[in-house]
Each structure stands twice: as structure tokens, then as C-alpha cells.
Amino acid sequence: MEERGTRQSKPVKPQVVAWELGKRLSDTAIVSTDSGTITTWWARQIPARRGQMYSSSGTLATMACGLPYAIASQVAYPERQCVAFVGDGGFSMLMAEFATAVKYQLPIKVIVIKNNTLGQIKWEQMVFLGNPEYVCDLHPIDFAAFAHACGGTGFTVEDSAECGSVLARALATPGPVLVQAVVDPLEPPLPAKATLDQAMKLAEALARGEPNRTKIAWTVLREKVRELV
Numbered sequence: 001m002e003e004r005g006t007r008q009s010k011p012v013k014p015q016v017v018a019w020e021l022g023k024r025l026s027d028t029a030i031v032s033t034d035s036g037t038i039t040t041w042w043a044r045q046i047p048a049r050r051g052q053m054y055s056s057s058g059t060l061a062t063m064a065c066g067l068p069y070a071i072a073s074q075v076a077y078p079e080r081q082c083v084a085f086v087g088d089g090g091f092s093m094l095m096a097e098f099a100t101a102v103k104y105q106l107p108i109k110v111i112v113i114k115n116n117t118l119g120q121i122k123w124e125q126m127v128f129l130g131n132p133e134y135v136c137d138l139h140p141i142d143f144a145a146f147a148h149a150c151g152g153t154g155f156t157v158e159d160s161a162e163c164g165s166v167l168a169r170a171l172a173t174p175g176p177v178l179v180q181a182v183v184d185p186l187e188p189p190l191p192a193k194a195t196l197d198q199a200m201k202l203a204e205a206l207a208r209g210e211p212n213r214t215k216i217a218w219t220v221l222r223e224k225v226r227e228l229v
């Protein structure tokens with residue numbers, strides 16, 4: 001987990017953002033997330049500590065809950081640090097509620113993992129169905145500018161080396177704050193142990209013309225080799 005959370009690659013790996021955030025959370029932080037590959041990065045790469053609270057979708061699959069959960073946490077616990085760690089697909093479904101946080105001066109911190117895609121669906125299409133990805137791309141939104149337009153503060157992370165310092169600044173900024181972290185859209189949420197069926201489906205998807213097949217093949221191969229050595 002640490003190795004995946006400390007890679008200095010460009011574009012930034014989503015795990016690095018979760019790892020750097022985890023190091024800087026307060027001992028009583030309340031951290032909510034959405035459904036998607038975002039849930040994988042949140043669950044694996046933020047080391048939870050006793051005294052903190054973590055919440056994901058109550059039914060384990062609904063998108064967009066991260067932001068309203070953070071708002072609710074901040075109302076319930078005004079003194080605690082309330083953070084939403086969300087995907088750009090989920091966040092964009094309910095992003096107007098960021099203005100609610102500004103209106104009521106709720107100092108929530110929102111970390112948007114911006115991969116410009118519905119990541120979970122893209123990987124499901126390949127690994128569960130054996131199909132190349134199909135219409136998963138999102139129209140890119142400048143979420144930092146949006147936060148500013150709402151009356152909050154917006155930051156952007158585009159470089160692994162500056163990720164920690166930007167997050168530290170964001171967490172220390174009063175009022176509602178949003179950090180958009182521009183990340184690698186092709187980082188696979190690899191299961192701890194892939195089944196043969198999953199591997200075969202992925203190979204099938206690549207063979208059937210997945211547009212990013214070369215990069216995906218190399219990424220998965222590199223991960224597997226790293227596990228072996």
C-alpha cells in the first residue's frame with residue numbers, strides 16, 4: 001500500500017492523493033467517500049486511525065453521497081474536520097451542494113479525484129464483460145474554479161511532489177475548500193488476487209480494440225512483475 005501511495009509518477013496516481021491526505025488528517029477526522037474506483041483508493045490508501053470516522057454509501061453502491069455526508073457530518077460535529085474524498089463523476093452529480101456548504105459556512109474539505117472518467121464502469125466493462133471501454137469519458141470541469149465561483153476556495157494538484165503541501169494548505173484554509181487532484185485515468189483498481197476469469201475478460205477487452213490497450217497492458221504487467229520480484 002505504501003509503495004502504491006508514494007509513486008512519483010506523472011500523471012499523479014490516485015493512491016498518492018489518498019496516502020498524502022491520510023497522513024495529514026486530524027485524529028478525529030470524519031471522512032466520507034463515493035462509489036467508484038474512488039472507494040478503492042479511500043479504503044486501501046487512507047490508513048484509518050482510532051477516533052476517526054469513515055463512511056461510504058449506505059447501500060454500498062450509490063454515487064454522490066460523499067459531499068452530502070460531509071455536510072451532514074459538519075452539521076453534527078462542528079468542531080471536527082470533515083472531509084469528502086470523491087470521484088469527479090459522483091461529485092458532479094450533486095456539486096451544487098458545495099454552495100450549500102458556503103451558504104452555511106460549513107468548513108468541509110472536498111478532495112475531488114479528477115480522472116475525467118466514470119472509472120469504475122470503464123474497468124467493469126473490460127474486466128466483467130470483456131468489452132473495450134464505451135462512453136465513460138466525462139466532460140472535464142475545472143472544479144477549483146467552480147469552488148471559487150461558489151464563494152469557497154479551490155486548489156489544484158497536478159504533480160505528485162506538490163500533492164502533500166497543497167493538501168496541507170487546503171486542510172489549514174478556513175471555510176469550505178475544494179482540492180481537485182488531476183490523476184491518471186488508467187490506474188487499474190486491481191483486486192488483491194485477480195481470478196482467471198477476470199484476467200481472461202481483460203485480455204479479451206484489449207484484443208477487441210480497447211483504445212488504451214498498450215498502456216493498460218504495460219501497467220498491469222508491471223504490477224504483476226513487481227509482485228513477483
Ligand SMILES: Cc1ncc(C[n+]2csc(CCOP(=O)(O)OP(=O)(O)O)c2C)c(N)n1
Pocket residue numbers: 034035036037038039061062063086087088089090091113115117118119120121
Ligand atoms: C446513482 C448511481 N448511478 C450510477 C451508478 C453506477 N456507477 C457506479 S460507480 C460509477 C462511476 C463513478 O465515477 P466517479 O465518481 O468519477 O469515480 P471513479 O470510478 O472514476 O473513481 C457509476 C456510474 C451508481 N452506483 N449510482
